[in-house]
């Protein structure tokens with residue numbers, strides 16, 4: 072029996088030292104699941120609402136838990152998530168908080184898997200995923216909202232597209248991270264780390280492109296398979312009425328599109344996330360038209376894992392891939408629906424962590440279960456390696 076017998080919530084620490092919501096779900100036959108909500112810094116305007124953890128916990132105890140305990144089966148994830156939505160009663164989880172909702176949703180999935188004696192990725196659909204494994208996009212150099220006095224572009228991401236296995240891809244990204252540190256040293260650039268463990272050096276974006284190019288080439292030569300790189304521009308954070316603020320210059324939308332297109336070709340970029348503001352479907356469409364045949368143009372703040380915003384993007388031809396962050400929308404069911412809609416329309420899904428994370432590994436299972444081509448979950452640091460090491464274990468387990 073996967074009937075939920077109890078749900079308990081508590082505050083735990085995230086990787087930034089802030090409190091976040093953790094949920095424990097127990098089923099009648101003794102299945103157990105535990106999951107914690109991550110938290111963004113460069114959050115999109117249209118994301119579901121994260122409440123202060125104490126408020127989110129109090130509201131979920133009052134409104135959601137009584138509707139779950141003794142009422143809903145964890146073997147029916149859609150029923151769990153529909154119940155959370157009904158208990159909340161808003162479009163954006165502003166009553167119980169997307170942080171309470173996503174923690175309960177993920178913990179229920181784990182409890183369901185445990186009750187049935189399955190690994191989470193299989194419970195979520197991994198038996199049909201084939202031999203593919205998601206390629207990890209690894210944050211190597213960054214700034215934006217994740218580190219002060221560093222690059223304007225938020226993330227420079229290693230993309231080991233030619234790696235023969237997920238383990239080799241994970242180790243390749245770590246090597247690129249190490250090589251980038253040596254190259255920054257050679258340039259006498261001091262580099263602290265940002266929120267996700269990427270180097271946060273006080274260099275221009277142009278220099279970061281050079282360091283990344285050299286680092287991925289060196290490691291690719293060493294390992295003998297192709298490694299490209301990509302970006303999360305997180306452009307909404309740079310954008311105001313004046314345009315896109317890069318410190319020494321402000322770019323117009325047309326200049327931004329031309330700049331990104333030029334970088335795609337100059338550096339053979341595999342991936343570009345949020346190259347333009349979260350309201351600019353038209354700009355996304357124009358850029359996708361220009362370079363979408365040779366790189367991924369991914370919507371994070373643009374789509375916020377939301378099927379209705381994704382449908383608008385599909386209609387407009389904006390982007391060719393979507394970032395999937397379960398806490399942006401508040402439940403696993405909503406995240407699955409976004410992945411399904413994306414797949415139907417030829418959009419690639421990139422399953423993603425947040426800049427504030429915990430040791431929770433749910434997204435590694437979600438990526439494998441849904442056959443997502445990419446997962447973005449950092450390169451080093453415990454809360455990132457928790458997911459990367461879980462991917463290695465899943466790959467081992469699945470053969």
Ligand SMILES: C=C(OP(=O)(O)O)C(=O)O
Pocket residue numbers: 110111112113114115216303305371423424425426427
């Ligand atoms: C992971 C990201 O950062 P945050 O969690 O701060 O939104 C991102 O923007 O893709």
Ligand SMILES: [Mg+2]
Pocket residue numbers: 303305344345371372
């Ligand atoms: Mg992003």
